[in-house]
Amino acid sequence: MTNKRLQAYHDVLHRKPNYVEFDKKTSDIFGENVFHAEIMREYLPREAYKSMMSAANSGARLDRRIADQIASAMKDWALTKGATHYTHWFQPLTGATAEKHDAFFTPVGPGRAIERFDGELLVQQEPDASSFPNGGIRNTFEARGYSAWDPSSPAFVIGKTLCVPTIFIAYTGEALDYKMPLLKALHAVDEAAADVCQYFDKNVKKVNATLGWEQEYFLVDKAYFNSRPDLQMSGRTLFGHASAKGQQLDDHYFGSIPERATEFMRDFELESIRLGIPVTTRHNEVAPNQFECAPMFEECNLANDHNLLLMDLLEKTARKHNFRVLLHEKPFAGVNGSGKHNNWSLSTDTGVNLLAPGKNPKSNLQFLTFFVNTLKAIHDHSDMLRACIAGAGNDHRLGANEAPPAIISAFIGSQLSELLDKIETDVKAGKMTPEDKTELKLNIGKIPQIMLDNTDRNRTSPFAFTGNKFEFRAVGSSANCASAMIVINTIMANQLIQFKKDVDARIKKGNSKDEAILKELQVLIKASKKIRFEGNGYGDEWVKAAEKRGLSNLRDTPRALQVWGDKKVEELFNEMGVLSPRELEARQEIEFESYVYKLQIEARVMGEMAQNTIIPAVVEYQNTLIANIQGLFNVLGDKMGKEASDAQIELLKRISVHMNKMKDSCDLMLTARKKANNIEDMEKKAVAYCDTVKIYFDEIRYHADKLEILIDDKVWPLPKFSEMLFTR
Numbered sequence: 001m002t003n004k005r006l007q008a009y010h011d012v013l014h015r016k017p018n019y020v021e022f023d024k025k026t027s028d029i030f031g032e033n034v035f036h037a038e039i040m041r042e043y044l045p046r047e048a049y050k051s052m053m054s055a056a057n058s059g060a061r062l063d064r065r066i067a068d069q070i071a072s073a074m075k076d077w078a079l080t081k082g083a084t085h086y087t088h089w090f091q092p093l094t095g096a097t098a099e100k101h102d103a104f105f106t107p108v109g110p111g112r113a114i115e116r117f118d119g120e121l122l123v124q125q126e127p128d129a130s131s132f133p134n135g136g137i138r139n140t141f142e143a144r145g146y147s148a149w150d151p152s153s154p155a156f157v158i159g160k161t162l163c164v165p166t167i168f169i170a171y172t173g174e175a176l177d178y179k180m181p182l183l184k185a186l187h188a189v190d191e192a193a194a195d196v197c198q199y200f201d202k203n204v205k206k207v208n209a210t211l212g213w214e215q216e217y218f219l220v221d222k223a224y225f226n227s228r229p230d231l232q233m234s235g236r237t238l239f240g241h242a243s244a245k246g247q248q249l250d251d252h253y254f255g256s257i258p259e260r261a262t263e264f265m266r267d268f269e270l271e272s273i274r275l276g277i278p279v280t281t282r283h284n285e286v287a288p289n290q291f292e293c294a295p296m297f298e299e300c301n302l303a304n305d306h307n308l309l310l311m312d313l314l315e316k317t318a319r320k321h322n323f324r325v326l327l328h329e330k331p332f333a334g335v336n337g338s339g340k341h342n343n344w345s346l347s348t349d350t351g352v353n354l355l356a357p358g359k360n361p362k363s364n365l366q367f368l369t370f371f372v373n374t375l376k377a378i379h380d381h382s383d384m385l386r387a388c389i390a391g392a393g394n395d396h397r398l399g400a401n402e403a404p405p406a407i408i409s410a411f412i413g414s415q416l417s418e419l420l421d422k423i424e425t426d427v428k429a430g431k432m433t434p435e436d437k438t439e440l441k442l443n444i445g446k447i448p449q450i451m452l453d454n455t456d457r458n459r460t461s462p463f464a465f466t467g468n469k470f471e472f473r474a475v476g477s478s479a480n481c482a483s484a485m486i487v488i489n490t491i492m493a494n495q496l497i498q499f500k501k502d503v504d505a506r507i508k509k510g511n512s513k514d515e516a517i518l519k520e521l522q523v524l525i526k527a528s529k530k531i532r533f534e535g536n537g538y539g540d541e542w543v544k545a546a547e548k549r550g551l552s553n554l555r556d557t558p559r560a561l562q563v564w565g566d567k568k569v570e571e572l573f574n575e576m577g578v579l580s581p582r583e584l585e586a587r588q589e590i591e592f593e594s595y596v597y598k599l600q601i602e603a604r605v606m607g608e609m610a611q612n613t614i615i616p617a618v619v620e621y622q623n624t625l626i627a628n629i630q631g632l633f634n635v636l637g638d639k640m641g642k643e644a645s646d647a648q649i650e651l652l653k654r655i656s657v658h659m660n661k662m663k664d665s666c667d668l669m670l671t672a673r674k675k676a677n678n679i680e681d682m683e684k685k686a687v688a689y690c691d692t693v694k695i696y697f698d699e700i701r702y703h704a705d706k707l708e709i710l711i712d713d714k715v716w717p718l719p720k721f722s723e724m725l726f727t728r
Ligand code: ADP
Pocket: 210, 211, 212, 213, 214, 294, 295, 296, 297, 298, 341, 343, 344, 345, 346, 353, 466, 468, 469
């Protein structure tokens, strides 16, 4: 019998890198496949160009005639790039992106055809939406969903297709995607932040949220991937013993990138650059065969589109290079998982980063205002932050000594901690004397522009201030960043609106502007104190200390998702105009459902692999041992045969015990799964899967992994961690 695994090993060893020919400067190709502002200026009449720019920057409506002109220009440009089809590119709640391709080619008479793309086709389409998750919003009999153009994100060409970024909504107007609520949250924070900016600079008209993501992923050779049903079906290995050499030597981080992986990266980076994604850094991560890609930050909506595009490019390019990319948060138990840090800040149309300390007391007061308001927003809504990063995959990572814990807290560094403490004690309740004010101003003026303790950054914090932005580290590698960005920008908008009200009220009562701001900041600093944590977030002591502080520790996805059912959360989203109660409820339902499906698939695959892959291999080896033992008895006789086969008999027994236990746990899991499947209510079903089905995973795996190290390497049917992680 040929062993698929050994065949795969052979294939991998003989693979050569797939060289990418390229002789241009990277800067020459940057954005060449994007219909960006400069191209538009070239292709569009003046008036249409101006309308397009104001639609892109401030959401102004475009009339039909202009839309026709834009569509026609877009098409002409796309044809020069070799495009034959167009598609509305959108972000359904499945987590991936979706597209439905239509040809430009339109027959217009006998033997005559033109390439057609007009305003109507650009602005709206009606993809068959019945197969996308909708959480009950759209009954299948009214399976209509619309995709509508988002002019704030430029169209691009991939392969032979012009892709138009769009939102995706139900016939009844509710969002069925991530982009629409993200755009609304960005709008809310823009207005609220621009309002607060008026205290400091009347010229600010618009505030953009910025996002810089860092995407981690694993590469595995396609031959290994194809011989592991668990990787194929669930994106992670459900079985597999840790390899003798793991990441304990820490020799992979920033290590040299092996040639095949380098060629792969070169290829997908060139493609990304052509699509205007400003990828710059490339390095190895902590685990073997784990990598990271982090572009320059951009405006949040665009950055998020770029992340989704990049995830897609990673997949496609990996296949070309005989790799498969794993975006799962924890593909290999016992090996570092993958996250996607979301670096977030706010930046004005006057070019100021509102979370960067400035040169003087005035700009620093502005910085402090936004900084402290962020802390207060995080403090008040930490459960929402926890919920927005929840998912079956991320559950394996959070709190596993490599990723931040499920407890949300914020790290700000010693200098800022001291300053906040000073404001807390030094700002006087009544009228402040001129000396008090000068003293405070001096302190505020002293915040260094480049934060010194940038270097003593705390890597264990889920939400850390890193000098000129906050870094949300708990986001999972497979997530759509919009989930986190919707929450952060919405709670920030809400907080800033409240802040503006309270400061205005103080000014009305006779406080000077600066005094009013400082006094209000003092209130916020006091009220948000418990969210600040500078210590080790990975330690067990923190779990206890956090509980004492009253911080929640929602350890699993079903518990975390319950937050979306909270009345206050519903009101907040509704008031900020980001999600209606119906939309929020639908999203919660979809997430419970997705959690259940993922666990259901894992449970099934586990059962099947145990039964059809592992047990047969074990039996085969048992037979070899039995034949050997019988042979020894035959040849040597009872007494000597017994002595000579001691080790084999012992091994045979151990193998049988593990196999039986594995099988028993599989049976128990099956019973639990059947019971859970009968539960109608999605939330209860998710809880049942978490508490009664998932608990068998570790047990089953434990015995299977023991078998892996006990039986003959030649008959073990699944590629081992050592092979998948170390052979390239
Ligand atoms: P790390 O040490 O976490 O690997 P770096 O500090 O090098 O990361 O990376 C920071 C990330 O933050 C980069 O992706 C960068 O684009 C992003 N970033 C920098 N400034 C901002 C900002 N103002 N807003 C959002 N993201 C930012």
